[in-house]
Amino acid sequence: MSLRFTYTLTPRTRVSAGRAGSVLNTREIHTVIPGTAVRGALGTAWWSHPTAAFDGHDAERIFDRLFGRQLVVGPAVPFVGDRHAELCGLSEVSCKYPGSECPPGRHDLVARRLDVCPMCGGAIERSRGGWDVDGSWLVDTTRTALKNGAAVDEQLFTRKAMGRQVCYRGRLTVRGADEDELAAELAWLQQRFDISIGGQRSTLGRCGWSLEPAVAPPLPEGNTIVFRLRSPAILIGAFGQPTFDLKGYLGARAGAGDVGATWTRPEQVSGWHGVAGVPKPLEWALATGSTALLSGWARSSLQEVRQGVGLRQREGFGEVELFAVGDLRTWDLASESGEKPGGQKHRSQDRSIASVAPARVSSEAHADPVEELSGLLPAELRVKTLKALRGACRQLMLTVDNGLPAATCIADALNQPWARDLGPDSRNLVARTLKDPDIGDHVARLDTLIGEPG
Numbered sequence: 001m002s003l004r005f006t007y008t009l010t011p012r013t014r015v016s017a018g019r020a021g022s023v024l025n026t027r028e029i030h031t032v033i034p035g036t037a038v039r040g041a042l043g044t045a046w047w048s049h050p051t052a053a054f055d056g057h058d059a060e061r062i063f064d065r066l067f068g069r070q071l072v073v074g075p076a077v078p079f080v081g082d083r084h085a086e087l088c089g090l091s092e093v094s095c096k097y098p099g100s101e102c103p104p105g106r107h108d109l110v111a112r113r114l115d116v117c118p119m120c121g122g123a124i125e126r127s128r129g130g131w132d133v134d135g136s137w138l139v140d141t142t143r144t145a146l147k148n149g150a151a152v153d154e155q156l157f158t159r160k161a162m163g164r165q166v167c168y169r170g171r172l173t174v175r176g177a178d179e180d181e182l183a184a185e186l187a188w189l190q191q192r193f194d195i196s197i198g199g200q201r202s203t204l205g206r207c208g209w210s211l212e213p214a215v216a217p218p219l220p221e222g223n224t225i226v227f228r229l230r231s232p233a234i235l236i237g238a239f240g241q242p243t244f245d246l247k248g249y250l251g252a253r254a255g256a257g258d259v260g261a262t263w264t265r266p267e268q269v270s271g272w273h274g275v276a277g278v279p280k281p282l283e284w285a286l287a288t289g290s291t292a293l294l295s296g297w298a299r300s301s302l303q304e305v306r307q308g309v310g311l312r313q314r315e316g317f318g319e320v321e322l323f324a325v326g327d328l329r330t331w332d333l334a335s336e337s338g339e340k341p342g343g344q345k346h347r348s349q350d351r352s353i354a355s356v357a358p359a360r361v362s363s364e365a366h367a368d369p370v371e372e373l374s375g376l377l378p379a380e381l382r383v384k385t386l387k388a389l390r391g392a393c394r395q396l397m398l399t400v401d402n403g404l405p406a407a408t409c410i411a412d413a414l415n416q417p418w419a420r421d422l423g424p425d426s427r428n429l430v431a432r433t434l435k436d437p438d439i440g441d442h443v444a445r446l447d448t449l450i451g452e453p454g
């Protein structure tokens with residue numbers, strides 16, 4: 001069995017964990033602290049913390065058992081209040097040169113393939129994965145290089161640091177653990193003490209440590225599940241060779257079902273062994289945000305893959321997130337039209353139609369979009385467009401009935417030539433119609449307007 005916890009780091013000073021490969025005089029920092037840095041700080045505290053060092057019997061044997069085999073420390077993800085950094089999938093895209101009409105935020109290609117921005121027709125930009133951290137959480141700190149206590153000319157270093165208001169949270173698991181046997185270690189881990197993370201230990205990166213028991217969230221429902229890496233994964237193939245073939249790796253696991261499309265990017269990871277003071281080997285890994293679509297997997301296999309993948313999991317590599325297809329971030333183009341959020345028209349299909357983007361409030365939000373559209377369309381396009389819209393409404397109702405994401409279907413409809421070539425106002429009305437939970441009423445109204453049953 002495994003014991004699950006959530007740890008929280010509350011900075012006493014700014015956190016600035018340096019990343020290997022400094023560029024010129026600006027040091028890049030980890031906005032997310034790798035599990036290995038947190039684990040290293042814990043290891044240091046175990047032996048040499050002035051007040052909280054482990055003082056039980058058999059410290060060496062217990063250290064080896066805990067740190068060598070059982071303790072898995074995931075990455076520390078920043079948060080401010082109830083806002084967390086967002087895990088960004090490599091399958092996500094955004095509009096490269098967004099105009100005012102373009103959908104805000106990101107769209108996940110897992111839900112629907114797109115080659116261009118469906119609103120402006122311009123290029124879309126692939127995400128590089130990783131964690132999306134609010135830029136306002138970062139501050140610049142500047143310092144000069146010192147030689148014999150005096151500043152060295154032209155050696156000014158700017159270092160990005162996270163603001164003091166930013167705290168961090170991560171997963172900690174004690175694997176294969178029997179709670180009674182581990183009483184001493186668990187008591188040690190669950191006390192509150194300060195640890196030091198990152199470079200410049202004396203001035204930066206002092207954090208308060210706290211640990212709370214956690215319950216695993218339920219596995220997502222449905223036959224098709226999205227797999228995404230929360231940290232880089234070091235995968236090896238059947239012969240121990242490094243591999244970037246996520247599809248092959250997942251497909252070869254015991255009890256695996258189908259592995260559909262994957263989105264991956266290789267990157268190099270390294271680390272610093274804080275206790276020994278030596279760099280850890282540079283290794284190739286699949287980047288955070290790498291994504292795969294799993295279908296037909298046994299629940300037990302999903303349960304297992306969720307524990308993590310690949311090598312060096314104890315240091316936080318290969319941390320996995322599973323979620324339902326309905327929870328993908330997608331461009332809900334209908335929100336452009338000013339559909340009010342929530343409201344009295346609440347139906348079960350609302351859930352999948354619900355927008356991830358805040359809806360804009362427009363003065364004509366209450367007018368009937370079908371009537372308005374009908375009045376706006378030129379005579380030669382009117383019947384043809386209303387018929388196409390009726391078809392799209394029916395398709396959408398079927399989609400929602402089958403439990404598939406509505407946003408995908410709406411985006412599909414808007415990408416059809418009949419909708420794509422409309423003016424922006426008409427297009428917005430089409431989007432509003434498709435997004436309305438009372439879509440059945442619109443089909444009836446379209447029947448009347450078209451004047452013949454379809």
Ligand SMILES: [Zn+2]
Nearest residue numbers: 095102117120
């Ligand atoms: Zn665009």
